[in-house]
Amino acid sequence: MLVHICCSVDSHFFLEKLKEKYPNEELVGFFYDPNIHPYSEYRLRLLDVERSCKRLGIPLLEGEYDYEEWLKAVRGLENEPEKGERCRVCFDRRLEVAARKAKELGHKRYTTTLLVSPLKSQEQLQASAAHVDRELGTEFVFEDFRSFGGTQQQAKVTKEQKLYRQDYCGCIFGLSQQRAKQEVIMDEMLCPVTQRILPASIEERLAMYTRRMELEEQGIDYTIVRKRFLNYRLLRAFVRVDKKVVPSYILSYSHLRRDYAKARIEEIVDGVGYANRDEIRVIDIGFLRRYVDVQDMQALYFRGLEWNVEQRIRRDIDGEYSLSPIVVLDTIPNRFEIYIEAVSYKDVREELRIKDANA
Ligand code: SF4
Incomplete structure (x- = not known):
């Protein structure tokens, strides 16, 4: 049959x-x-x-x-x-x-x-x-x-x-x-141009269920735990300097008060540009190299940053629970326009945990 x-x-x-x-x-x-x-x-x-x-x-x-x-x-x-x-x-x-x-x-x-x-x-x-x-x-x-x-x-x-x-x-x-x-939101339909894997995405589950098959083949005991957390998806964004769109990379959990702002950098402290609007922080590609080996904005654009690397940068710049917009540009400009359309939402994520041998 x-x-x-x-x-x-x-x-x-x-x-x-x-x-x-x-x-x-x-x-x-x-x-x-x-x-x-x-x-x-x-x-x-x-x-x-x-x-x-x-x-x-x-x-x-x-x-x-x-x-x-x-x-x-x-x-x-x-x-x-x-x-x-x-x-x-x-x-x-x-x-x-x-x-x-x-x-x-x-x-x-x-x-x-x-x-x-x-x-x-x-x-x-x-x-x-x-x-x-x-x-x-x-x-x-x-x-x-x-x-x-x-x-x-x-x-x-x-x-x-x-x-x-x-x-x-x-x-x-x-x-x-x-x-x-x-x-x-229908986050199943969101797939970044970068090849990175977003939390609670289908790609993340695919990697996890593939990994669990490997563990089973090796006879390693595991469990799958569910975790409630705050998820984030960037829907659309751009930065304009002198009315021209410039290459930019927006770190996850970045939110503007409204979707659009005109801002100027007031001061630069330890490589971070602090803007006068919406708690915006701007860093350049050189700053990013403290964390990852990335050649230029184009490479960053297509490769993306791993989720936990982004969180580390955010924590270092702005501390825990920050939702400030953090933007990577080639160089820190004096004035710029910025548009960010993004959502943060409660979600559930599955994680693979290897059980203690003696448990
Ligand atoms: S996948 Fe097929 S059965 Fe399921 S809702 Fe769509 S049309 Fe209906």
Whole structure:
């Protein structure tokens, strides 16, 4: 039986149950989810499914990430609510590709781990499968493993297995509706031009879940702890000197009273220029070299600073809990204009901790 897989939280429990119910059946996992956006989130979910399938001894195939085809299929349905018409098309597409793959590989039957998700409509999934089966002559296997305490059992397995728990269904449209309802920024869509990894970003989770697989391979015991903290995202910024935009780098947690200010440097103390407005501090690239080996503004622009280096600079200049704008420029100007659009917000971050050997 080919098992279409959506994520590890659904697949681990579903596959365990399938193995119990069909002990003689050869099961093959098939990760086909071009609906998942952004691509880093797709990689993260796939990574965790790979780990889960390995633990269960089930071979896994990866389908094509044909995101543009998926977008074409749901065109015009972007504003549909979850469980609406867009989800029907999304199920049709994923089940059709899974059924075709099952046929191609010579499997008699196929099913999907979406059936176990409490957030999905089983009726909608069955209707999609019936449509696919009529077209292709395939046989969909319907299983309800979520009734009779299944969902509670699934939550227990998720915790025990330390599976990656995503907090949105997968597509950009569902995500934007969810974040709008929660009145929080859609930070999943923010990716800096620098290659640095932002706190609580998908990239950070991807690095962490990759690292945990390495620890598991080495037999090192670890735990994942959750931490509440103040996060920050810079949305847009520029600095103008003599009416011309100049290369600038804005340190995290920089906020202006309003988004824009005209300022002049009043004094320079130990390499830090103190402006007359909005507690702005300006440092030059030479000052930055006290902390990192960086050639020029362009190099800084594309490389970025590590988050903890930025925090160290901020602490050294302005102390703990500072939200003053701290700007790096080639040289400290006399007068300048500055625009910073940024948000600070409460967030939760996961961290990997290696357990004490004797604990
Ligand atoms: S909300 Fe989920 S099921 Fe619905 S279209 Fe988006 S990814 Fe597909």
